[in-house]
Amino acid sequence: MTAPRKPMRNKGGGKLNQERAKAGVDTPNPGPISGIHSLDPEDGELFEHDPADIGPNPMNQRLGLGNIDELVESVRRQGVHTPGAVMHTDLFMEMYPEWADLVPHPDRTYILGPGHRRREAALQAGKPMLVILRDRWAKERTVEENLISENKDRENLTPIEQALQLDLLRRRGLTGEEIAERAGYSSRGSVTRILNLLALPQEIQDSIHAGSTSAKAGYTLSTIKDEQDSNSSDAAHALQLKAFGWMQDEKITAEAAKNRLKIQTVFPAGNTEPDSSAPVEGASETPRGDGDVSRGKQDQDQGTEQAESSGQQGGTSIPHQTTGESSADGKPAGGTEPEESVEERDRRLAAAESAEQRDLACRLVLSEERYAGAADVTSLLVNAVLNPKEWKEAAVRAHTWLRELGKGPKVERATAYFDAVAADGDANLKRRAAFAIALAANEVRASRTDRDWDERDRAHLKFLIASKVAYQPTEYEQELLGLSSQEAK
Structure with missing residues (x-):
């Protein structure tokens, strides 16, 4: 009743x-009331x-x-x-x-x-x-x-509960602007960010709802998409969970996890053949018919670049280091190489892995429209200008990066490429190319294992860490920076 x-x-x-x-x-003490209820x-x-x-x-x-x-x-x-x-x-x-x-x-x-x-x-x-x-x-x-x-x-609804409430209006076919207006949110962007939380895997949604993961981190993870630009497919969820796992295990930010994922997916490890330890841009390279460079000029440039780059370390591969006296052909006296200890081998492999990750991070930095501030660009350019012997190898590395990013003319050889950039009227492209050479000069130098790191190498690594890429240094690099793992994170 x-x-x-x-x-x-x-x-x-x-x-x-x-x-x-x-x-x-x-009225006071009205007595029995009839009908009012x-x-x-x-x-x-x-x-x-x-x-x-x-x-x-x-x-x-x-x-x-x-x-x-x-x-x-x-x-x-x-x-x-x-x-x-x-x-x-x-x-x-x-x-x-x-x-x-x-x-x-x-x-x-x-x-x-x-x-x-x-x-x-x-x-x-x-x-x-x-x-x-x-x-x-x-x-x-x-x-x-x-x-x-x-x-x-x-x-005080949780972010997931807010998203579920807004989804009621989305199901009715309302646009983002209409939802924002009717629900009292400041803009369509605010509504979109909240609704995107529902595209995340359930495990991440549960963490956000419980308060273990912030809404801001969830928004960042929701922008991780698959090759078809979807953030809700199984493939996108796998990437989001991978980044989320790094956040949980290593206590890094969502932005850092996302950028690490971009490094590994946009520029996957092993996709650095142009920077192999073989001579860069050697005689075996076949031109693809660039119409702006004659065959005679091409052959001349190829010979020059091959001569200047032969014997230099290219890409991210790390040569074996040897000790003791060497014969004229570069091999240790006696014709045999000293046996490499387990510790030396592990350190060499760690150096190679770190150099490869930095190389990929450099590419990602270059892919950003605002890749560096004016002070950073100036600092890097000063280093490159004051060390002209580094220019040729750095230009080869920078050319590879820029070509893979689709920046600049479709010219196969580094010398011809930068000649074309210099003659181009695009000031932004010129700045990006100059910055790429300066960045590459630092990376080529840092990846050499026949020398100890100095302040310039450490400054190069710190630049990558502080950039939009939010590069996460490897344990090997943390040691070179003099940081503990916790401090680096």
């Missing part, structure tokens, strides 16, 4: 005020009602009520001070037929809008619930946006 409704004094209007006057509600409340009226006669709303996207012990105690002592909102259940089901089958208690008089925590606290405390009738929401089909607006302001 439905409990009688207790009218609130001086809160009603229209026919209800008139009926109150007739019934003597506003049978009157339906008017839309917008504030009144108290038995919470057991109010059903939860299937549109409510709260994933849990959280700890409400303190709220229950407060309601037990003082009652429900902040009203919830209700609609007549039959009206809600009529206006929202698509939700009718999901209403858990269609027989109850009212169904909730906002106020699920307050209703549960009132139930547990054995107190009536303070509510406002909002049938207009159902009639105008604005229940979703009112749920979002009031919950956003009052209930």
Whole structure:
């Protein structure tokens, strides 16, 4: 049996005020009141009602009520001070037929809008619930946006719960601008960022909902996409989970994890054949018919570059280091190489792996439109200008990077490529090319294993770490920087 409704004094209007006057509600000790409790409340009226006669709303996207012990105690002592909102259940089901089958208690008089925590606290405390009738929401089909607006302001929804609420409006076909306007968000971009959380794998969503991962980190992970530019496919989820795993295991930021992933996917390890340990741009290279360079000039440049680059270390491969005296052909005296210790081998491999990762990071830096600040560019260019012997090998490496990024003319040889860039009117391309050579000069130098690192090498690594790539130094590099693993992170 439905409990009688207790009218609130001086809160009603229209026919209800008139009926109150007739019934003597506003007079002291009015005696028995007849008929007043049978009157339906008017839309917008504030009144108290038995919470057991109010059903939860299937549109409510709260994933849990959280700890409400303190709220229950407060309601037990003082009652429900902040009203919830209700609609007549039959009206809600009529206006929202698509939700009718999901209403858990269609027989109850009212169904909730906002106020699920307050209703549960009132139930547990054995107190009536303070509510406002909002049938207009159902009639105008604005229940979703009112749920979002009031919950956003009052209930401190988790980012995932906010996203689920906004998704109600998206399911109705509303645009981002319309959702932002109706739900009280500042812009379409804010709505898009929140909704993108629902594209993440469930494991990441659960972590965000629990508060273990921030919404900002979730937004960053949601921008990781597959080759088809989707962030919700199985392939995209695999990449997102990989980045998320790095965040959990190594305590790195989402941005750093995303950039590390970009390094490994955009420029996968092993895709550095042009920078192999063989002479760079040697005689075996076959031109592809660039019309801007004659065959005679090409042969001359090839011979020059081969002569200057032969014997130099290219790419990221690290040559074996030897000790002791060497014969004229570069081999140790006696014709045999000394046996390499396990420690030396491990260090050589660590150096090679680190150099390969830095090489890929350099490419990623160059792929950014704002690849460096003016001070960084100047510093790198000064190093390159003051060390002219490094230019040729650095230019070869830079040419490879820029060609793979699709920057500049389609010229196969480094010398001809940079000649064409210099003659081009594109100032941005010139700056990028000069920066690429300076960056490559530092990387070629840092990747040599026949020398100890100095401040210039460490500055090069620190630049990569501080760049948009947010490069994560390997353990080998952390040792060279004099950092512990925790400090580097």
